[in-house]
Amino acid sequence: MTLEDYVRIPPSRFGEPLDKVAYEQLRDKYEGKVERDIGIFVKILSLEVSKKGIITFGDGATYHKVRVKILVFSPLNNEIVEGDVVETTEYGAFIRIGPVRGLLHKTQMMSDNIIFYDKTSGTFIGEKSKRRLGKGDVVRVRIVSVSYVLTSSGLGLRISLTARQPFLGKYEWIEEDIQALRKKPVKTGK
Numbered sequence: 356m357t358l359e360d361y362v363r364i365p366p367s368r369f370g371e372p373l374d375k376v377a378y379e380q381l382r383d384k385y386e387g388k389v390e391r392d393i394g395i396f397v398k399i400l401s402l403e404v405s406k407k408g409i410i411t412f413g414d415g416a417t418y419h420k421v422r423v424k425i426l427v428f429s430p431l432n433n434e435i436v437e438g439d440v441v442e443t444t445e446y447g448a449f450i451r452i453g454p455v456r457g458l459l460h461k462t463q464m465m466s467d468n469i470i471f472y473d474k475t476s477g478t479f480i481g482e483k484s485k486r487r488l489g490k491g492d493v494v495r496v497r498i499v500s501v502s503y504v505l506t507s508s509g510l511g512l513r514i515s516l517t518a519r520q521p522f523l524g525k526y527e528w529i530e531e532d533i534q535a536l537r538k539k540p541v542k543t544g545k
Contacts, residue, residue, distance in 0.1 A: 394429035457514030
């Protein structure tokens with residue numbers, strides 16, 4: 356996304372290159388921050404800083420108009436994403452999706468109705484399928500909800516995920532499902 360803003364250049368940094376100081380100031384202001392209905396600001400890609408600055412009464416800093424291109428991650432409901440399991444707890448697995456983590460609750464991991472959690476290995480195991488999911492596994496999941504929550508460090512994202520639909524879950528599960536479909540006889544309509 357492209358946005359326009361003003362950047363404050365403190366007097367202590369007047370001798371440094373304007374673009375460099377502006378970039379550092381804008382990184383602190385935007386990168387990693389969450390904005391409602393936009394998502395998370397990931398990285399500043401480029402910026403154009405006006406060489407002409409404004410000084411306000413009582414502040415020795417200069418304020419420069421800036422045009423900034425920022426990479427933004429906007430998770431959407433029903434979007435299918437890929438990520439890796441970075442942490443497991445008794446109630447679910449946290450999946451890293453780009454710059455954020457989403458929760459894959461244990462009831463949403465696989466088609467099994469009963470899923471066991473092995474605390475020693477941090478692995479979930481389906482009762483019937485014996486499928487296993489643990490830290491380091493790569494999965495394809497669907498985003499089922501995105502909500503914005505207030506945290507101690509500001510606004511945060513809470514993302515809920517599911518893998519309980521066809522062609523979601525670990526890649527080996529998806530491949531198994533595809534192979535099972537290929538083996539199924541095709542019924543004709545007579």
